[in-house]
Amino acid sequence: VKCSSAGEERTRLEYLRSENAIARGIYNQLGSGIIPFTKSGSWMESHQFIAQPARYKTGYRKSIFLVFPSNYLTISSTVNIYGTQFGTDKIAHFFQQGYTYYKIYNRALAKGFTPEKAARKAVRWGQKTERTFYGTLVSGVYSNADLFSNFVGMKFYQGLTRPVKIGSETKPAVLFLKDGIWTFGENADLRISFIKPFISDHLNEALNPSMFIKGLRSSVRRIVRKQSCQQWHKQYPDLSQADLNQTSEGLKLWYGEDYGFTDSENFVTIANTCFGN
Template structure:
């Protein structure tokens, strides 16, 4: 990209950053440090959500109000800021182990501004293990905040196809590829599972074999069963197993960086492939995933992998 084009892009990205700051736009890295052992945060985060649900239910008075309960959960765990409350909790608490990634030690280390865009300013989210899957802290914000937007649209009568289209738009533009260089498939999965979570508060069978979490009775709300992240988190939340579709500027950089991790891949190739891949692809068909197996390590480290960028004609 010519210097003038890069300057124009930098100014445009900073403007987009100012607009996007109340939501989110940073990304995470599940490629590097992948084989380091860390404890699963499932007990800690299950407890955090169940305690929130109990508080929200205790406060409820009056007729059935699904949006009111959903908003109550979001006010405690979501937020209007760059990182949701539950994201900040994960980052700050010593009760949850995180991989030792910072911007300088992540897969994005050394990438120029025009390749990583707002991530150059805000760095990368922390990675931890949840229900057996490596997850970026940003995914919890997608789950509660973007999931709530999907749920609100559902209550307004939108079809699921139209609801899913909202996520595709966000990942393509302001909160995704336009500001971070990433069209994050894992973000879309977390959004969708957040939508399913809000529906599962009140509906039978959203989680297979389980009834609603909340029941309304006699002007009160009560908790009928516990929540667990294990009902929602799977390998498609992991950016290394469900890679993002990236802009050409970032793709060129990743093509140089990812092969450096092939030694880790050869030590434990099963850690770099999703479990039940066909089932997950069928489950999320229609939510807007843009498959990019090119940047999954079992492809990167295969003989004959090409470094030629042929992703999209953006001219960046």
């Protein structure tokens, strides 16, 4: 085996001890794949979990994309993680687009941006892609939940090697450099510290509404009213329109941080579809 020069080996070792190397390593294992698919998302869709049912995907004839058949192919299964229900596509956004946010943020910092402006630059990139090839242009859907997943994905990558502020609390770094080797923090419980702090109802598109193009919007509202409203009323008999509106209103920010939520007067929500007009 031919060895590299001492200088090349030192450069390589320096990189492996860097924060960027850790982020890239995690991305390679969980976020890589052909856009919009990822290793972690594919695993979520295919793994035979012990607890069943582990995933739910509605049939085509009951889906909101009945009049847009090609969109049904992009529908992800719904999972319940840490008590929050959301589509497995959010896992892809978290690990894949979250990593892109992370890189945009770091490049902006290197150019002299403040942390706030660097984060805003990443968010603007996400909004642009959601209007185009990750959202509206392809599927007719602009998802605020996707934007949230991108944003907290960035926070996840930042928090691998540095403390991250989440609301009034500070989440310790997951990994620490000790004697030149990356190690997990003492008494670290990855079930709690790895992704749980970033999972919330912001990922649930029934509560954090999306925008649909005009032709699709009326179809979605009609199908939700026909297929879902009765089930919502049955499962949550005490839930009111005001409660749902309040919940959705509270998802526009994440602990006071702007993740790129875009408001609209034309949202299709459980509140205005199952309780209204």
